[in-house]
Amino acid sequence: MLIFFTEYPDYELDEKYQEGLMVRQGGVIRLTIPIKGKPIPICKWTKEGQDISKRAMIATSETHTELVIKDAEREDSGTYDLALENKCGKKAVYIKVRVIGIPNPPEGPLEYDDIQARSVRVSWRPPADDGGADILGYIVERREVPKAACYHYFYFFFLLAGEAPAIRKEMQDVTAKLGEAAQLTCQIVGRPLPDIKWYRFGKELVQSRKYKMSSDGRNHTLTVLTDEQEDEGLYTCMATNDVGEIETSGKLLLQASPQFHPGFPLKEKYYAGAGGTLRLHVMYIGRPVPAITWFHGNKPLRGSESVTIENTEHYTHLAIKNVQHKTHAGKYKVQLSNTFGTVDTVLNVEIQDKPDKPEGPIVIESVLKNSVVISWKPPEDDGGAMITNYIIEKREAKEGAEWELVSSSISGTTCRIVNLTENAGYYFRVSAQNTYGIKKPGQPGQPVASAVTKDSCVVSWKPPASDGGAKIRTYYLEKREKKQNKWISVTTDEIRETVYSVKDLIEGLEYEFRVKCENLGGESEWSEVSQPVIPKSDVPIQIHLPKNLEGMGAVHALRGEVVSIKIPFSGKPPPVITWQKGQDLIDTNGHYQVIVTRSFTCLVFPNGVDRKDAGFYIVCAKNRFGIDQKTVELDVADVPDPPRGLKVSDISRDSVNLTWTEPATDGGSRIINYIVEKRATTAERWIRVAQARDTRYTVVNLFGKTTYQFRVIAENKFGQSQEMSENYRCRAVRKVKRRVDAMRLLEHPPEFTLPLYNRTAYVGENVRFGVTITVHPEPRLTWFKSGQRIKPGDDDKYTFESDKGLYQLIINKVTEEDDAEYSIVARNKYGEDSCKANMAQLESSTSKMLKSGVRGEQCNY
Numbered sequence: 001m002l003i004f005f006t007e008y009p010d011y012e013l014d015e016k017y018q019e020g021l022m023v024r025q026g027g028v029i030r031l032t033i034p035i036k037g038k039p040i041p042i043c044k045w046t047k048e049g050q051d052i053s054k055r056a057m058i059a060t061s062e063t064h065t066e067l068v069i070k071d072a073e074r075e076d077s078g079t080y081d082l083a084l085e086n087k088c089g090k091k092a093v094y095i096k097v098r099v100i101g102i103p104n105p106p107e108g109p110l111e112y113d114d115i116q117a118r119s120v121r122v123s124w125r126p127p128a129d130d131g132g133a134d135i136l137g138y139i140v141e142r143r144e145v146p147k148a149a150c151y152h153y154f155y156f157f158f159l160l161a162g163e164a165p166a167i168r169k170e171m172q173d174v175t176a177k178l179g180e181a182a183q184l185t186c187q188i189v190g191r192p193l194p195d196i197k198w199y200r201f202g203k204e205l206v207q208s209r210k211y212k213m214s215s216d217g218r219n220h221t222l223t224v225l226t227d228e229q230e231d232e233g234l235y236t237c238m239a240t241n242d243v244g245e246i247e248t249s250g251k252l253l254l255q256a257s258p259q260f261h262p263g264f265p266l267k268e269k270y271y272a273g274a275g276g277t278l279r280l281h282v283m284y285i286g287r288p289v290p291a292i293t294w295f296h297g298n299k300p301l302r303g304s305e306s307v308t309i310e311n312t313e314h315y316t317h318l319a320i321k322n323v324q325h326k327t328h329a330g331k332y333k334v335q336l337s338n339t340f341g342t343v344d345t346v347l348n349v350e351i352q353d354k355p356d357k358p359e360g361p362i363v364i365e366s367v368l369k370n371s372v373v374i375s376w377k378p379p380e381d382d383g384g385a386m387i388t389n390y391i392i393e394k395r396e397a398k399e400g401a402e403w404e405l406v407s408s409s410i411s412g413t414t415c416r417i418v419n420l421t422e423n424a425g426y427y428f429r430v431s432a433q434n435t436y437g438i439k440k441p442g443q444p445g446q447p448v449a450s451a452v453t454k455d456s457c458v459v460s461w462k463p464p465a466s467d468g469g470a471k472i473r474t475y476y477l478e479k480r481e482k483k484q485n486k487w488i489s490v491t492t493d494e495i496r497e498t499v500y501s502v503k504d505l506i507e508g509l510e511y512e513f514r515v516k517c518e519n520l521g522g523e524s525e526w527s528e529v530s531q532p533v534i535p536k537s538d539v540p541i542q543i544h545l546p547k548n549l550e551g552m553g554a555v556h557a558l559r560g561e562v563v564s565i566k567i568p569f570s571g572k573p574p575p576v577i578t579w580q581k582g583q584d585l586i587d588t589n590g591h592y593q594v595i596v597t598r599s600f601t602c603l604v605f606p607n608g609v610d611r612k613d614a615g616f617y618i619v620c621a622k623n624r625f626g627i628d629q630k631t632v633e634l635d636v637a638d639v640p641d642p643p644r645g646l647k648v649s650d651i652s653r654d655s656v657n658l659t660w661t662e663p664a665t666d667g668g669s670r671i672i673n674y675i676v677e678k679r680a681t682t683a684e685r686w687i688r689v690a691q692a693r694d695t696r697y698t699v700v701n702l703f704g705k706t707t708y709q710f711r712v713i714a715e716n717k718f719g720q721s722q723e724m725s726e727n728y729r730c731r732a733v734r735k736v737k738r739r740v741d742a743m744r745l746l747e748h749p750p751e752f753t754l755p756l757y758n759r760t761a762y763v764g765e766n767v768r769f770g771v772t773i774t775v776h777p778e779p780r781l782t783w784f785k786s787g788q789r790i791k792p793g794d795d796d797k798y799t800f801e802s803d804k805g806l807y808q809l810i811i812n813k814v815t816e817e818d819d820a821e822y823s824i825v826a827r828n829k830y831g832e833d834s835c836k837a838n839m840a841q842l843e844s845s846t847s848k849m850l851k852s853g854v855r856g857e858q859c860n861y
Contacts, residue, residue: 009041009084009091017095023076025101025131029056029069033082033093036063041084041091042561048078072099074132087556100132102243134760139191164244165190168218171237171250178226178256178287185221186237186248194239198222201233226254229261229285257341258286266347273436274325274353274383280318282334282345290338292316297330325353325384352436355383358390358413362428371418376430378413385434391520392417397425408433408520439468440522444475444498447513449533454507457533459490460499461515468521475517477502482510482532505535541571541621543630554633558718559667560608565632567619568600575621577601582615609636611668637668639719643695643712646724655700660712660724662695669716677723681707687753701753749831750779756824756837761814767839769822770808779826783809786820816841 012034023029035041043065045058055076057068069076077099084091107125114121126135169187176182188194196215198205205211205222212223220237232254238247260266261283272278284290292311294301301318303309310317316336320328329351335344359377366373378387392406392415406417420426445462459477475495478487479502490502490513505511513530516523545567549555557563569575577596579586586603588594593604601619614636620629641663650657658676676689676697689699702708714721754772761767773779783790783800790809792800799810811818823836 006086006088007036007038008088009035009037009086011035011082011084011091011093013093013095020096020098022098022100023072025072025074025099027072027099029067029072029076029097029099031067031080031082031095031097033065034063035060035065035084037084037086037088039086041086044083044085046081046083049081052080074099074101077132098132103127103131103135104129106138163189163191165194165239165241165246167246167248171235171248173251173253175253175255175287176226178229178254180226182224182226182231182252182254183221184224184235184237184250184252185219186250187219188237188239188246188248189218190239190241190243192241193217194241194245196220197238197240199236199238224252226252229254229256229287232287253287255287255340256285258284258290258336258338258343260284260336260343260345266345269348269350271350271352272323272328274351275322278318278320278323278328278349278351280332280334280347280349281315282317282347283315284336285314286336286338286340287313288338289313290336293335293337294318295333295335296328323351325351325381327351329384350384352385352434353383354436355379355385355387355432355434356381358430358432362430365414369422370420371416372420372426373414373416374428374430375414379432382432383434383436385436387432387434389433390415391431391433393429393431394420395427395429396421397427403429441468441472441517441519441524442466443525444515444517444527446528447477447515447530449511449513449530452533452535454535454537455505456501456503457505457511457535458499458501459513459515459530461527463498464517464524468519468524472517472519475500475515476523477513477515479511479513482512487514507535507537510534536572541575541623541626541628542569543619543621543628544568544570545630545632549632554635556635556637557609559610559636559638562607563605563609563634565603565617565634566600567602567630567632569621569628570599571621571623571625571628573623573625574598575623578620578622579603580618580620586617609634611636611638635668637718638665640667640669640671640714640716640721641665642722643674643714643724646710646712648710650698653704654702655698656702656708656710657696657698658710658712659696663714663721666714667716667718667721669718672715672717675713675715675720677711677713678702679709681709686711700748701751750826750828750833752826752833752835755835756822758837758840760840763814763816763841765814767811767814767818768808769811769824769837769839770806771824771835772806773826773833777828777830779828779832781807782825782827784823784825787823811839814839814841 014032017031021029021031035043040062043058043060045052045056045065045067052067055069057070059066059068065082067080067082077097080095080097082093082095084093104127106127109124111123112120113123122140124138165188167186167188169185171184171186174182174184188196196213198211198213205213207213210225210227214221214223220239222235222237224231224235232252234249234251236247236249238245264283266282270278270280292309294309294316301307301309306321308317308319308321310319316334318332318334329349332347332349333344334347335342337343356379358379363375364372365375374392376390388411389408390410390413391408392410393403394406394417395401395403407415415430417428442464444464447459447461449457449459451458461475463472473494475498477490477495477500479490480487490500502513510532511534512532514526514528516526518524547553555563555565569577577594579592579594579601586592586594591605591607593602593606595602595604603617603619605613614634617632617634618629619632620627622628643660643663645659645661647659648656649659660674662671673691673693674695674697675691676699677686678689678699679686690697699710711723713723750773752771752773754770756769756771759767759769773781781802783798790798792798797812799812801808801810807824809822809824818839819841821836821838823834825832825834
């Protein structure tokens with residue numbers, strides 16, 4: 001029995017997104033949201049209801065979804081919507097993004113008034129575009145211009161923007177002696193004064209005994225106390241202010257006599273195998289870069305076809321190809337020299353090779369009835385490695401006899417050989433082995449299982465690429481169940497061939513195999529594990545529909561959604577799989593993609609499904625033992641079409657009747673409701689009027705002599721349609737064309753048509769909160785500050801005003817205590833409505849300077 005766990009879609013919103021994300025113009029908008037849900041929810045990103053796939057890069061995994069927009073522009077500001085949906089339900093999250101840039105220059109020309117002998121008042125208009133953020137302040141500058149033969153002065157006034165950091169003098173490379181202090185300097189200016197930071201290889205430096213930083217606002221200096229060669233390198237000065245950032249870099253080079261790097265000590269002896277490559281690597285410090293010479297014995301080495309010498313400012317490397325024990329072993333010297341001194345060292349090198357054969361002849365020390373004792377002398381040359389053992393073999397002195405191993409673990413130079421045949425003649429031979437001689441064999445090839453039955457299979461493999469210098473004596477073959485970690489030997493007998501028939505397997509279990517080999521040098525590594533194999537007889541073919549598709553089940557999808565219909569199957573031999581819709585066979589093309597594996601098939605719509613894809617699909621599996629087929633239904637749903645035929649009638653002083661016709665198609669799901677919106681032709685913002693279930697609605701609380709636009713949007717469970725045409729307009733006039741049911745108009749709870757918005761103010765200013773609300777019947781309003789009711793007449797702090805549905809709260813002379821949340825509740829006998837906003841207190845308008853500029857104007861007095 002299979003149990004499927006489901007989970008509603010959900011997300012985790014980082015705190016940095018709670019109040020909205022602010023990004024500089026030209027930067028990167030990156031929205032990363034952790035998601036969860038089973039099945040994995042489908043993620044759809046939009047911006048204020050509009051598709052943004054062409055502007056943004058969107059990536060979604062099982063745990064996260066991410067939206068990235070590079071080179072952000074001011075137009076990228078707005079609300080980004082993320083909709084999560086799986087078969088359990090939907091969930092949405094909204095993130096506000098604001099892209100800010102530098103403001104435009106203040107609007108000119110400059111205006112002057114109140115001109116006095118020692119002062120003048122200068123005024124201007126704010127910039128047309130504040131760059132997406134509140135103006136913090138203005139920078140005003142002046143310049144005196146002497147006039148010949150005149151006692152008056154001319155002043156030029158400049159209203160300037162902040163200046164991004166700029167380099168006046170690049171940082172230069174510096175050379176110093178090791179142990180002395182080195183200084184790196186540069187000139188960078190900017191307004192406001194930039195923040196200066198120093199870096200080395202990307203890591204920020206901090207003030208310490210080793211590093212000292214100083215700056216006079218223009219000249220910036222880093223002093224480095226050099227006490228090690230590693231202090232060399234690239235140093236970077238980075239300057240940053242509110243307008244931008246810039247950096248300049250320079251190298252510090254240290255002068256010192258050469259010496260071998262204490263952090264990379266040399267070995268007592270270096271080893272290489274005969275026929276291989278000798279590599280000697282030496283790290284050093286010292287500047288200027290020293291001249292480097294290598295010697296073998298007293299002979300200088302030069303680069304050639306077999307000798308390679310690589311020198312850098314930090315190391316020297318010697319490589320000699322195809323080295324031989326008698327030619328290249330010995331002492332190697334490396335010498336470093338510069339203007340400050342010379343140093344050298346000797347490296348001992350041993351080239352390891354197979355040993356020479358033992359010194360003969362073999363001496364027969366004693367002869368008995370069935371045994372003999374032999375001896376020999378060690379080899380003259382041990383090959384540069386200690387003799388570890390001797391290998392003794394025997395061969396009977398008769399035609400066709402083969403050499404047999406007596407022992408391969410003799411450590412001395414004598415051996416007693418037993419189990420000889422009386423009156424028979426024998427040959428003996430001895431070979432020496434050192435640590436470089438006979439090696440372990442290589443890894444055998446990956447095993448392959450074939451000829452599978454219900455309780456056996458044949459496993460074969462390729463021999464190792466290298467036998468290690470000795471004949472392969474045996475192979476070891478092991479098996480395990482795939483879900484178990486325990487390996488079990490297949491047989492206790494020696495396996496001399498590269499194929500073996502494995503028996504006594506259990507039908508239905510999944511097995512894996514591995515193999516290793518052995519020679520005189522030891523055992524090899526285990527081979528790669530074989531592909532799993534299941535012992536079983538021929539399996540009847542069967543298609544296994546998922547439980548959600550059994551009976552009347554169907555695959556449900558939205559129009560445009562990428563759909564994959566996965567159908568498992570079983571059968572042996574592997575069946576041929578086909579898909580068809582109606583009488584038409586389906587092949588992989590631009591619209592469909594058919595995937596077939598050993599255990600399942602998928603019909604994929606890579607470009608998303610359309611309504612015409614809805615219907616019944618037949619999947620068929622066939623092999624020589626039979627055929628099976630199943631039918632799968634695909635249901636494609638969509639948002640509804642727009643409503644049709646919007647008509648306006650019964651126009652009165654403050655109301656109109658709207659009627660319309662249902663959409664041509666409901667998108668596969670019934671219409672939940674209709675959203676009615678209005679907008680005065682002089683306004684930019686659409687205001688939601690109501691949600692209606694019928695195809696008619698009476699809009700009230702209109703203002704006389706005002707031209708309105710109306711639109712209606714249909715909504716089903718998959719989303720909202722496009723709005724109806726906006727070409728229908730009406731003018732609400734003072735003259736009543738026909739009587740409207742007054743009682744029906746009165747039966748409405750209050751509704752805010754213009755809610756509260758957040759406000760900011762400087763200390764001492766007056767702040768005005770205002771709302772508009774339906775007044776049929778007249779509601780009773782209550783204002784609150786941080787949840788506490790504000791009572792009229794308590795003091796002169798608050799002023800209440802109302803005029804034809806417009807209600808205002810005025811906070812006089814703002815103080816720090818007024819920084820709070822303000823709300824309003826409107827009630828009548830049919831219900832209530834409420835809204836709230838925050839008031840933030842700012843610093844004095846002269847406490848900060850804005851980074852903007854305007855052309856200078858001249859004033860004479």
